[in-house]
Amino acid sequence: MISINPFSILAETVPPIAMQIFIITMVVLAAVGTILDIIHKKNVKYFFENAKKAKLSATKKLSNSERISVISKTIVSDIATTSELGAGKRRAAHLLGMYGTILFWIGSAIMIFCYSSPSSDTPSFWPVIWHVGAIMTVVGGGWFWFFLRVDVYSEAQPWYRIIKADLFVLALVAAALTGLIWSYLQSLNLNDRWDDKVFLVLFMVSNLVLFGGVYWSKFAHMFYKPGAAIQKNLAEADGSRDNLPPESDAPKQFGLGITREDPKHY
Numbered sequence: 001m002i003s004i005n006p007f008s009i010l011a012e013t014v015p016p017i018a019m020q021i022f023i024i025t026m027v028v029l030a031a032v033g034t035i036l037d038i039i040h041k042k043n044v045k046y047f048f049e050n051a052k053k054a055k056l057s058a059t060k061k062l063s064n065s066e067r068i069s070v071i072s073k074t075i076v077s078d079i080a081t082t083s084e085l086g087a088g089k090r091r092a093a094h095l096l097g098m099y100g101t102i103l104f105w106i107g108s109a110i111m112i113f114c115y116s117s118p119s120s121d122t123p124s125f126w127p128v129i130w131h132v133g134a135i136m137t138v139v140g141g142g143w144f145w146f147f148l149r150v151d152v153y154s155e156a157q158p159w160y161r162i163i164k165a166d167l168f169v170l171a172l173v174a175a176a177l178t179g180l181i182w183s184y185l186q187s188l189n190l191n192d193r194w195d196d197k198v199f200l201v202l203f204m205v206s207n208l209v210l211f212g213g214v215y216w217s218k219f220a221h222m223f224y225k226p227g228a229a230i231q232k233n234l235a236e237a238d239g240s241r242d243n244l245p246p247e248s249d250a251p252k253q254f255g256l257g258i259t260r261e262d263p264k265h266y
């Protein structure tokens with residue numbers, strides 16, 4: 001199953017153009033949801049106004065090469081390895097989910113746009129990327145949702161309590177999981193049985209919820225976070241520090257309690 005392109009089997013009953021239109025619709029939904037979110041929250045407007053204000057208190061004018069160096073370091077560390085999450089489980093789960101999703105999406109786009117006719121000879125690399133990406137997304141997202149979510153990890157809420165903030169992670173995991181199950185059932189050649197068709201519908205519905213729900217979910221953080229990380233590091237390099245006071249050089253004295261347990265009561 002892992003080396004079979006599920007979309008070329010699907011092409012025996014669904015025309016490839018329909019799959020391609022579905023992907024384009026998902027991209028448009030994500031773009032529209034993000035733009036509406038930006039208009040509603042005014043976050044990008046605030047972001048640029050704040051950056052302009054902070055620039056006034058810069059103590060150093062960065063040269064182009066210094067700016068490029070700060071931006072490259074941000075891409076390599078803050079963005080590619082989500083360094084904001086520190087060392088530990090939270091970061092490992094996020095990296096699994098993030099890279100899994102990227103592989104899953106790239107695999108889907110390549111297989112649907114380049115190898116989605118029943119006669120296509122798909123290099124096994126792409127189905128493997130797609131299946132491995134889906135598994136990583138389920139493991140990373142599931143780990144985060146069952147064990148690391150703040151309300152479960154720190155507020156002792158039961159794992160099955162679902163709120164609006166879970167829309168993104170749950171839709172993401174559902175899309176990867178239903179995609180995997182659909183691919184598996186389809187590879188069994190069940191012919192007239194309904195099982196794989198049910199999971200194909202669930203796969204489509206979870207993608208519609210994931211991409212159609214951008215306005216209400218945390219989806220757009222994958223666009224905002226990189227911008228914010230670049231601005232934060234530039235503000236540190238030019239001394240403006242986003243108008244925050246400099247770090248204290250006084251000794252850290254938090255009392256003995258600080259070593260008793262991991263900080264997790266936010």
Ligand code: HEM
Nearest residue numbers: 078079082084090097098101102165166169218222225226
């Ligand atoms: C394909 C790209 C990405 C995917 C699929 C992804 C996925 C996720 C998921 C599922 C969550 C949990 C959301 C929740 O609170 O329910 C999350 C949280 C988070 N993401 Fe991402 N993310 C992506 C890109 C990024 C990038 C580029 C950054 C930073 C530069 C980032 C930083 C964060 C942070 C700081 C959190 C909060 C984590 C926590 O509460 O433990 N993410 N992400």
